[in-house]
Amino acid sequence: MKRWLLMVLSLTSFNSHAELSGENIALNCFNCHNRKPAANSAIPSLNGYSRQRLQQAMLDFKYDKTNATLMPRIAKAYSDSEISAVAAYLSQQ
Numbered sequence: 001m002k003r004w005l006l007m008v009l010s011l012t013s014f015n016s017h018a019e020l021s022g023e024n025i026a027l028n029c030f031n032c033h034n035r036k037p038a039a040n041s042a043i044p045s046l047n048g049y050s051r052q053r054l055q056q057a058m059l060d061f062k063y064d065k066t067n068a069t070l071m072p073r074i075a076k077a078y079s080d081s082e083i084s085a086v087a088a089y090l091s092q093q
């Protein structure tokens with residue numbers, strides 16, 4: 001098969017973007033955020049947030065309503081429904 005055809009095929013499968021589950025997205029969040037409050041971390045733990053608060057914070061980051069360093073870039077990677085799913089998952093942890 002020609003190389004360009006392979007490229008087109010792989011781009012096509014990228015475009016059919018499947019929504020990620022809240023649990024899968026949360027694994028990314030836990031790279032930086034502690035699962036439980038930790039006194040020695042500059043990054044806040046996401047423990048104890050309500051679903052509404054998490055979702056609103058993520059939407060504010062995504063749509064540049066809050067000044068922050070990393071989170072606006074991270075939030076922009078997710079659809080609004082993925083943000084809703086991860087907020088629901090994290091609020092139950």
Ligand code: HEC
Binds near residue numbers: 025031090
């Ligand atoms: C690369 C590290 C990193 C990752 C990954 C990350 N965060 Fe953050 N998060 C931060 C930092 C740093 C802050 C402080 C605000 C800023 O400067 O962006 C923050 C702040 C927040 C806040 C605001 C907390 C508060 O009380 O002000 C929320 C909510 C949040 N993150 C949620 C998430 C969620 C949900 C995910 C997963 C989708 C996630 N974060 C992934 C680093 C990260």
